[in-house]
Amino acid sequence: MRTLLTMLGIVIGVGAVIIMVAIGQGARSSIEAQINTLGTNMLVITAGASTAGGVSQGAGTFNRLQIEDAAEKLQREATLITAVSPVISTRTQLIGGAGNWRTEINGVSTDYQVIRDWPLASGTFFTQDDQRALRKVVVLGSTVAEALYAGMDPIGERLQLRSVPFTVIGVLAAKGQTATGTDQDDVVLVPYTTARARLSGRSFIAQILASTASPADIPAAQEEMSAIMRESHKLGDADDDFTIRNQNELAEAATGTTEVMTWLLAAIASVSLLVGGIGIMNIMLVSVTERTREIGIRMAIGARGSDVMVQFLVESIVISLAGGLLGILVGIAGSALVGSLTGWSTETSPQAVLMAVGFSGAVGVFFGFYPARKAASLHPIQALRYE
């Protein structure tokens, strides 16, 4: 009974650590999942900062990204990227279906769907042929489709973009919000060739997206793209006038915060593990005192100090490990409960479980050591005479 109560300290400590880490990991992986909705193995080139007489003008002030960079040069020369698409971005009013809707129009290439890993809910995406022929076709984001064509199939419907009639050929599957809360589905995609000719007229573009076959290719692809871009822009010794970022960098920035939070939570929970350990030390000291006579008997029949010490150490390790194992069950059950009560996503990580077991073993050794040594250093006669 007393041993059970002592164990409870470790059970709660280990359980708390696991629950806290589970909550932290859950938060982290839901952010990671959101980042992944941006696309797979994605690289983003944006116009870089220009420097005028030592005064930085900020990113994007001097935009020299051109259609030619993306559509022609990168596609032709870069060997490590499997897909590349320019993004010509403009906001305008749509008229069609139930009424009108202001949204973002993105002129992209056929590769865009691959890069963003964005399936269609219905219809088709535009083809190379559409792109070459500058066809006036649009693919709607699900928010736009819902706003203009609620309850009906928009495929084949006509709508107007800046008074230019377009035909709806597809609707994208819903992707949800980004980590920062932007609705990714509030968008309309058109071929970039059409966008340039009919909507914008600009040849400068906001972004170039690209993707590689595997995450391992990203660093090399980044260097290759950088070299091609520098050549294209004839930079010579000048600084880059563009920035290439990859998805991992975006993900790291976002998950870094949750990582810190996870460890903070775990550290707080560890305090209860420490308290549990002190409980074990307490009970072991009581046990040594109560069993002084037994220790004396064992010594009289030939137990060395080290034998007695091992006996008590093993005892405290068993108590704390048993508590640790129970704590794992409590932690797993607890994080499932927290998950279902609060709706937070929780994720019990094997590392946290291993760490908790290791930690409880260490607690057993650490807090068992002093009582065990006390037992081992008893004098046989005094131990035998102890009442």
Place this chain on the structure above:
Amino acid sequence: MTAMSTRSEASPTRASGGLPSGDFIIDATALTKTYRMGTNEVHALRAVDLKVRAGEMIAVMGASGSGKSTLMNMLGCLDTPDSGSYLLDGVRVEGLSTNELADIRNQKLGFVFQGFNLLARTTAIDNVELPLLYDRTHRWSNPRATAIEALKKVGLGDRLDHVPSELSGGQQQRVAIARALVTSPRLLLADEPTGNLDSRTSVEIMALFQELNDEGITILLVTHEGDISRYAKRFIEMRDGRIIRDEDVDDRHIASVDLLTVDDPELAGTP
């Protein structure tokens, strides 16, 4: 005489384990022990000399405070004397480390206590097996069987799996004796072995001791009961830390004979 002066002449015999000092199991010279209680000094032992040959059965008597328990602890390697020399079965004991003393207790000595001192919630067989598990020479190939044999020898072959609380006092003491015997010790030390037992059971225990002694085990028992001391072969009386009498027992009683005449078993209150 100090321990230092005698060490060099005796040290070559330490490793041999033989009996160079003329078959003496115990060869103690000028054992002295003084306890300090605050400012008082208690002279528990004042230069005690004691020689015991193999096969003896000795009763040590004396009032409490006479030093008999201290002597017992010294001879049992549970405590170390302040000065004097002690050869146990040819091994010089003073100067050994606590670990070496533990090994000597394990290999050469068997203890029987007044309060039985069995491990509670531990079966008889596990209690008896325990000393074998602490042995570091690994000379016991089958500790379990050896323990069962020892319990059979003390007449408890049918109580192997009983815990102490399920056994009578006499039976508990038999378990304790089996535990003391299981390592085939050179010397059995018994501290008031019958102190907690009724008179009939006491005689039964003494019969067991005599039987073991007849088989060649050297026994030294501390008691304050005159009746019990008559079962020994030799009698030592202590007072104020000194041996004041040391003589053979003239009218030695044989416990197995006494058992026939002692109180009727029905009335003796044996459990």
